[in-house]
Amino acid sequence: MSAYPELLHTALDARDPRALAEFYRELLALRYRPGDEPPAAPAADEADWLVLLDQSGLRVLAVQAKPDLRPSTWPSEEVPMQLHMDFRVPDVDALETHRARAEQLGARVLMDRSDDPGEPLYVIGDPEGHPFCLLVG
Template sequence: MTYPVLSCTAIDARDPRALADFYSALLGLHCRPGDDMPPPPAPDDTDWIVLLDAAERRILAVQDKPYLRPSTWPSEEIPMQLHMDFRVPDEQELEVQRERAEDLGARLLMDRSGDAEEPLYVMADPEGHPFCLLVG
């Protein structure tokens, strides 16, 4: 049997360039050639920025959605519909990466760093998309 293979995760943003820059810096990714300085989209076009890892594999795509309403999580008024988990090796690195994420423009939504079974932080990227940094 053949199964589909995940090409990448696409995420919406009001400012796709800024969000692509955030995830590039946070995860050590780079733009696909030609996406590093995309032209402004035409009114009916979608601006896509594809981010690649060091092996040139697609990891994330950031799509222009100028009227995006950010998640209000943990309130369900505007629920999160997807979130990503990013694993780090230990609690010391968890603190380093939380500080890096905040320096890059993320904000803390929930602190579960004291959880003995799975220390983690729930963060919001600059567009308000929740993501987790966790020890695992």
């Protein structure tokens, strides 16, 4: 077990996840995770979670649907920036260890999906309230 969680990818909210994924795919020379590629008929695209990989196959970015997203007005704080990070750990024991450690450092659990057999995870709020996911992956 690693002593610390490792960053899996950064996840961005988007009103149009495919369009945002395409932007970053082109900008950063990324590629889709197998199964996340655009469908042959664009009208059939109902993707709500897309993962982009670097050239070596490592996850870099994920884009998730958030239809009611209000775009950031940064540098004004009227609507702050929106993003969260996902951190992976190797197994459920490490998930619990790092959840407890995050809480000891001042975070709080916002959602507990640790009993999900497909993808155990916690959504945790950092001390400022920014959410991030700690998951087995």
